[in-house]
Amino acid sequence: MDERTRADVERAEAALVEHYPRLVRLTYLVLPPSTGRHRRVLTAHGLVQRALPRARLRRPDGGLPAQRGPAAEPGYDVVRLRALRLALAYEGRPLWGPAALPQVWGLRLFPRVGGAEELALDQALSAVPAPVRAALGLWHLEGLDEDAARSVLARAGVEEPDAAQRAAAQLDRETETGAAALLNSAEFDPCTVQTRPTDLLRRRQRVRAALALVAVLAVGGAAAGLLSGDGDRTGRPPTTAEQALDPGRLLRTPNEAWTDTSRVDFTAWPVRGRQAGDRELLGRALRVWAAPPADARIMTSAGTSTRPPDHPPQLLYAGQIDAVTVVVFYDGERLVRYAEPEGATPTLHFARVDDADLTSGAALVIGRGNGWMRYLLAPWVSDVGVRDLLAPAGPVHGLHVTPDAVTDRIPVPPEGGTGCGHWPAAQFRPSTRIAGTGVNPPFLLTDLNDLVPVHLTSVPPGGAPAARAGEATGTPALQGWARTACSLGTLRGAGVRSVDNWAFAGQRLPEDSGSATWVCSRADTWRGPGSVTLHFLPPTTRPAEPGRIAGRARDTAACSSFGAPVVGNVHWRAQSGKWYLLAAGSHGVGGIDATGGVRVSGHTNTLAAPAGRNAPDEVVGRLRSGGTVRALRP
Known part of the structure; x- marks a missing residue:
């Protein structure tokens, strides 16, 4: 029934070649997310290649030659409809067999990792059926209106296209940034992928044919030398990549270097942890970083690369944290935390930390559990405690710190929006031994589900934004943060470096109702762009009563020194x-x-x-x- 004349097939083939990335992106979106990104990438390419119709072997209409005028159904519509039908048919079915071709042996393929918003959308898409994903794709990737999308869905076999579009519209409204921009990002582009090897040892065990064995040994022999860190026994010097995986070449900063340095950041951190000399552990962590196994869990802060090490990184920590073996590296741009739970697959967490300073480089999250976390402290932190931002007059509770600079467990801020109950923040006091800095005021950091905490600052009324931001430990600053802290929850996992509260205006209210304060909370990310939230704070008798959200903006310079x-x-x-x-x-x-x-x-x-x-x-x-x-x- 789907067969066409040769002219139709030629038009379809031309459309497929011209619009191949569009078709693969749409098919990738419709396929079940639960099957994993590697399998979805391969299957999306395979289904689009299968979408090309076959030509009839005989001429239609009594043997007359097919006319080469405009077709009733353009070639692109043909291949899009066929690809959509094939993708919809895979809801609830395993992605194996001929449809999964082309196969890629020894490698796993993944689209480039997006940020927190892309991850949230991908999770939301996994909770809806394929027709809903197809409706979103037809709107935002294909540019169809609801009537045209309804027609395509119906022809593709969707039983209730109107219901699918209503569910798609609801998901679209719940997406804060908008699904259109996110679906067109690299996170959902199966034509631009990253590669990682599969389990190398298991793959070798399954290779039996002599020719395949020779190929594996030819390629795998070089890889084995690379991963072992021992170099070539023939006497050639090790390559840069081999040096990067050699635990003996890890950079180690002397213990007291931080007291006399022009860079007060992660480069000044000495090595901590009882297993810092365990070459087997360090080599294993480096190898997993370079080639994560297929079942490894990889977490990234927004805008952070997961590329393998290209030079020997600096070692910051290696030891046990709550029955989990943890290793932390710093490569000059990123922190890489390797966690090895007993009897479980490892986890890698990447976080961008370039251009850190005395405050933003003061701590990292070394361990995390259900409702708590621990910090590993910079050597220049002389004292640390915990306070509740929603209790501005409350005391700072001191924290015990181990000789390895690991803190007691600290409660994490609760999930929720307005009226979050409490918001823990750690108050740090830097040492006066840092050369050239003199007496440094205490500062606040809070956890937002990233590898590094977020620095909280404040600008008092009448001050200039950002350029003159001060520490948020004074009474006026704490009072302002008590009414805006709960809004920090919207920034979780977004790669935020600092958040500044700027009281940009005061206003007398009508009917002698007192004075209100207008506050702009600016969140700056490690990758550059920032977002702002405007708060309206009317008079109140409750110090922690949340203000009202008066406005938001993303990717803006507003409320900054350049805004x-x-x-x-x-x-x-x-x-x-x-x-x-x-x-x-x-x-x-x-x-x-x-x-x-x-x-x-x-x-x-x-x-x-x-x-x-x-x-x-x-x-x-x-x-x-x-x-x-x-x-x-x-």
């Missing part, structure tokens, strides 16, 4: 029951205009006007230097 002015607005209810539109702008905003449900203009950086609770609004700030800036949306 443009910022404006936020909220609808606020006075004690009388009357609703007002409130707006405020940062330095540089000389006036604010509001349109929509209310039309009003002000000539300062704050605005208050009566307005209905749900009245639409469009708020724009006028800059003193000329130009305008729109208010951020929640």
